[in-house]
Amino acid sequence: MPQQASTSEIRGGYKVEVEGQPYTIISNEFVKPGKGQAFNRIKMKHLLTGRVIERTFKSGEKLDIADVTESQMRLLYKEADGVVFMDEKSFEQITIPFANIGDTEQWLLDDNLYNIIFYNGSPVNVEAPTFIEMIIVETAPGDRGNTASGRVLKPAVLESGAKVQVPIFVDQGEKIKVDTRTGEYVSRVNT
Amino acid sequence: MLKASRNFFDQRNVLEVDCPILSPRASVDAHIDLISAHYPGKTPCYMHSSPEYGMKRLMAEGIGDIYQISHVFRDDEISAKHNPEFTMVEWYRLDYDLEEMIDETVQFIRLFVGNLPYSIVNYRDIILEKTGIDYLKASEKELFNYIKRNNIAWYSSILEEGKDALLNLILGSLIEPQLGIDRLCVLAYYPASQAALASKRWHGDECVAERFEVYFQGVELANGYHELTDAKEQRERFEEANIIRVALGKNQLPVDENFLQALEKGLPDCCGVAIGFDRLLMLRQKQSNISEVLPWGWEKA
Numbered sequence: 001m002p003q004q005a006s007t008s009e010i011r012g013g014y015k016v017e018v019e020g021q022p023y024t025i026i027s028n029e030f031v032k033p034g035k036g037q038a039f040n041r042i043k044m045k046h047l048l049t050g051r052v053i054e055r056t057f058k059s060g061e062k063l064d065i066a067d068v069t070e071s072q073m074r075l076l077y078k079e080a081d082g083v084v085f086m087d088e089k090s091f092e093q094i095t096i097p098f099a100n101i102g103d104t105e106q107w108l109l110d111d112n113l114y115n116i117i118f119y120n121g122s123p124v125n126v127e128a129p130t131f132i133e134m135i136i137v138e139t140a141p142g143d144r145g146n147t148a149s150g151r152v153l154k155p156a157v158l159e160s161g162a163k164v165q166v167p168i169f170v171d172q173g174e175k176i177k178v179d180t181r182t183g184e185y186v187s188r189v190n191t
Numbered sequence: 192m193l194k195a196s197r198n199f200f201d202q203r204n205v206l207e208v209d210c211p212i213l214s215p216r217a218s219v220d221a222h223i224d225l226i227s228a229h230y231p232g233k234t235p236c237y238m239h240s241s242p243e244y245g246m247k248r249l250m251a252e253g254i255g256d257i258y259q260i261s262h263v264f265r266d267d268e269i270s271a272k273h274n275p276e277f278t279m280v281e282w283y284r285l286d287y288d289l290e291e292m293i294d295e296t297v298q299f300i301r302l303f304v305g306n307l308p309y310s311i312v313n314y315r316d317i318i319l320e321k322t323g324i325d326y327l328k329a330s331e332k333e334l335f336n337y338i339k340r341n342n343i344a345w346y347s348s349i350l351e352e353g354k355d356a357l358l359n360l361i362l363g364s365l366i367e368p369q370l371g372i373d374r375l376c377v378l379a380y381y382p383a384s385q386a387a388l389a390s391k392r393w394h395g396d397e398c399v400a401e402r403f404e405v406y407f408q409g410v411e412l413a414n415g416y417h418e419l420t421d422a423k424e425q426r427e428r429f430e431e432a433n434i435i436r437v438a439l440g441k442n443q444l445p446v447d448e449n450f451l452q453a454l455e456k457g458l459p460d461c462c463g464v465a466i467g468f469d470r471l472l473m474l475r476q477k478q479s480n481i482s483e484v485l486p487w488g489w490e491k492a
Contacts, residue, residue: 008267028272033367034404034411035387036359037222037352037439038268043345056344058439060224060267124465 007040015047015068018055018094022047022066022119030059047117048100069118075110083108083126085116096123098136104128106162107180128180133189134158135175142168153185192472195302196260196280203295205256205282207308210245212238212262216447220387221435223267225444237444238264241465242281243388244450247418249397250283250461257283258477260468271480272410274489278468283286285461289417292462293377296405296413300375303471304407309375316398317378318358321366325380326358327397341365356386370406379403388425390418405466407474415464422454 007028014025023044032038038059045052047068057063062098073094082097088156096116098105100123107128108114117125139156153165156172164178166185177186193344200207217225234289239245242259249257250432263279284292290311297304297309318326322337331350334357338345343364349356370376379402383391386400393399419425426446433443472484482488 006267008269030268030273032222032268032273033359033363034381034414035222035385036218036363037356039346039360039363041364054344056346056364058348059344061346077262 002067003065005065006062007042007057007059010040010042010063015066016044017064017066018044022068022124023053026052047119065122070115071118072113073116074113075108077110078108085114085123085126088113090107094123096126100124101126104180107132107160109134109160131177131186132178132180133175133177134160134162136166136170136172139166139170139172141171192303192468192475193260194301198466199299199302200258200282203256203261203283205258206254208246208249208254208257209261210239210242210249210259214239214262214447215445216244217444218244219432219436219444219446221432221439222256224441226264226266234445240265241253241279243463243465244447246281246283246463247394247458248450248453250285251456251458253459256282256284269489272470272473273484274469274481276489276492277481279465280468281463281465283418285459287462289403289415289462292415292417292464293379293403293405296403296415296464296466297375299406299466300405300412300471303475304375307373307375307407309377309405311377311379311403314378314381314399317366317370318361322361323367326354330356334361336362339357348477355382357381362479367406367411368409371408371410376406377403378406386419386428387416388419388428390419390421391428410470410474411415412470412474413464413466415462417462418458418460420454420458422451425454426451 004030010025010028012025012027016023016025023046025047026043031041040057040059041054043052043054044055071087073087076084078088082095084093084095086093104126115127116123136156137159140154152167154168155163156166157163164183164185166176170176170188175189177189179186213236215234215236218240223240225240227235229238230236241263242261246257246259246326260280264276264277268275295309315326318324324333324337331354335350338360343360345360349360355378380394380399381402383398383400386402389402391398391400403415404411405413429446437443469481469484473481476484478484
């Protein structure tokens, strides 16, 4: 029997299993009109596809807790069909296929730490750290003439392959800090 | 505001009472779960979910108009608008009809939210206006199809639970948030099947419960009845509530025989209302979370 939690215990961040699928709880709202049956309106995001759904449960109903764990692992190297990570403590190595990595692939760089999500014991998702520091491998030289038209950003490619927009004063070969949630440039990093 | 509340009743010659919170007998309601307390050597005791039964026992003794400001307890009710322990202001008026009770309830609420106008809307009318469905004539299937068409998330067992459960979901999901936007909204004349402890009367082709609720900015503030005084019917409603509880997988609750005896002895014709004091404070202070108007909320209790 899986562990269960009642609708009154479930909070944002809980990982539950609904109709055999793993979800992260986004919000849980208790609704009780007048003297009627109370219910909980629960918003949740699919752990693998990211799709958000809303479900209603009668208050007091129990939901299955999904067997989800997270651990920090270091990226060793990329292979043709996947990426090899190593647990820092046990030195255990695992390969995660690109299919399970999705959008995070653009932020993958050797020797960086990533958050690996396990569902029922197998790795299903990779989360990049919120901020990551990387070298620009390709960008055009800053064209001062363009500032007058209000265009102050230019495209750049990072060493992980991610394409971002950077200010025109930043040059190829410089290291910058990027927010991986939005792909936005944060600052230069002094090396 | 407690002082202002007491002044309100003093000016109207309504007597303050303080009925006990703890009893081995329970208030039986299909959808209100009680918090029990352990008393050595006794069967479980229950903390009251409202001082209603005690106050009605006093009314049957002939005490006259009374009010109680009381902490009350409800299991598993936690949200931005719910705390398992909260403060209720409840009062009873002899020989008031429902409309007089509504008017006095609104006057009390105005102590907190200012002199807002109010309008009374009929339960049947508001459902018709917002959904185009006449609930009295509609089948369960029609209500369920409406829920599906409007993308209201429903729970799997709702169809088995019947019309009231479907209406309840529509009201709670779609209609309640729109009630009382710029004025106080009094929702009145509920379906007879949702009477709880209210008396019933015929309203054209419809048997309605003489029950009202007051809403402001989508928040339910008060629940009032023209009180049921028939002990036999009250016992039947308790039994029905217990049957529903069992069907929902909940425990049966011991019926309060002392309360039923008081009804048999004779509860005078009266109206009563219960108001959530903390919610009034929320609206007064323009807070969206009940814990902001409590010394501390349940999480820190």
